[in-house]
Amino acid sequence: ETLRAVVAVDTSGSTTNDLPRFFTELNSLLNSFGDYELTVIQCDCEIQAVSKYDAFNPITSPEWKTYGHGGTDFRPPFEYVEAHSELEPSCLIYITDGCGPAPERPPRFPVQWLLTSDGERPAPWGWNLRLK
DSSP states (O other), rough: OEEEEEEEEEEEEGTTTTHHHHHHHHHHHHHHHHEEEEEEEEEEESEEEEEETTTBOOOSOOOOOOOOSSSSSSSSHHHHHHHGGGGSSSSEEEEEEEOOOOOSSSOOSOOEEEOTTTOOOOSSEEEEEEEO
């Protein structure tokens, strides 16, 4: 089965110490699927980087260069997906500490908030999972 997803990574200043764990989780996710189409969005208060990967363009290094480290706003990745209808994600996974404003209404696709152990739920919608 093909995983077709968007992963948004919170690269704000409050997650600086968590970023290695965030990208370890992302690498683990990719290694779980043989076939995938993944859009990775790095965002602090605005989108800092967008990368696309699939089985023909895999992530070749476990090392990630991070962009951002400013304030936090969860809305830009959702706006990006809405503006790029060709993405058609089966889900959006947001890896974060949960500190920041989120869209008021849920999007048309499922959302999984992957939170730090002490992270706050950023929205009353979506599923929450905590990193251990």
